[in-house]
Amino acid sequence: MTVLADICGYQVDLLVQGFPGKSLENGGLGWSAVVLLRGRGRVILVDTGSFSVRKTLLARLAERGIARHDVTDILLTHAHYDHMMNWTLFPAASVAICGAELDHALAEPIETSLCAELYVRALAESPQLRRLTPGAEALPGIAAIAAPGHTPHHLSFVLDDGAGRVILAADAVKNRAELLAAAGDSTQDGAASSATIANIADLWRARSGAIIVCGHDLPLLNDGDGGTYLGTRRAGILCWFGASLDDSRRIALSTNGDSP
Structure with a gap:
């Protein structure tokens, strides 16, 4: 179990690690981070991973005494397959995503899209769907911030209680290398990614001890230098x-x- 922080009334727990790499021969690797937040009467997942992580995801929840019907809320950072496919596992949860991100995913050409088109279409038609707008409070104590680049309407989520700060960056900042270089790999808009990474890095560096959870890496603690990995x-x-x-x-x- 990797409990990262207690902040804004939530215990923040890294449920599934992200991995900073990609396949060279067989398409995307897609090992992305899944974060669990518990508190304020809610059980929240930030992203849900791809189909390949389904058994691991359910097992990690079971280790914490959580059944899939116990999850009350899902916050999706963007609509790529490796971050959103398992929303269908959680029938009791509201599923929140930036409305413009969902619309963009629905319109993307199937030949080049990294969105799981059937899952995206099902979400668009689901009563579980809750459309978010950047700058809004995604849930009590959790801010949704615009983080474009990797996708045009990617959201990151920030918890800040005045003393601590946790940034759930997802693929706006996929790994430590992107964070330190202020440049993104595998992005739809390189200039937008660079600006977003710089903004998120500033948020992270502005608070000693702040934690950033990248989409494809271990979480990083702001140590005043290049960041200390949390966990193994x-x-x-x-x-x-x-x-x-x-x-x-x-x-x-x-x-x-x-x-x-």
Whole structure:
């Protein structure tokens, strides 16, 4: 369990780690962060991951005594497949997304879109849908801020109680490298991404001890320098390159060499 902060009446918990990498041969890797917030009578997920993380997501919730019907609210940062597909797991939750982001996802050409078109269409027609606008309070104590670039209407979410600050940046700032370089990779608008990353970096640096949760990395604590990772990266692949199921190989995808 990775509890990041108690702030604005919520316990903020990293439910699923994001990973700062992409596949070179088989399309997007899409290992994105999922954040759990509990408090004020709510159980909130910020993003829900792709279909491939479904069993992990449910298992992590169960470890915390949470069933899928217990989730009251989902905040989606944007409509890409690796951040929103599992909203269908949570029938009792309101599902909030920037209205303009949803409309943009519905209109994107299927040949180039990273949106799961059937899931996006189902959300647009669902009574669970709640359309957000940038600058609004997404939920009590949680501000929705415009963070364009990666997608035109991406939202990030900020919790600030005057002493602490937690920024749920998602793919507005996908990893530490983007944060420090103030430039985005895999973005629809590079100039907008650079401006957004600079703005979010300023928010993070302005508060000692502030935490940023990037979309595809471990959370980072503002230490006055380049940031301190919170938690230990746990990622890897089990491979079968031989002629037997017993002949497998574990490849750790971590900077510290830990096995997944």
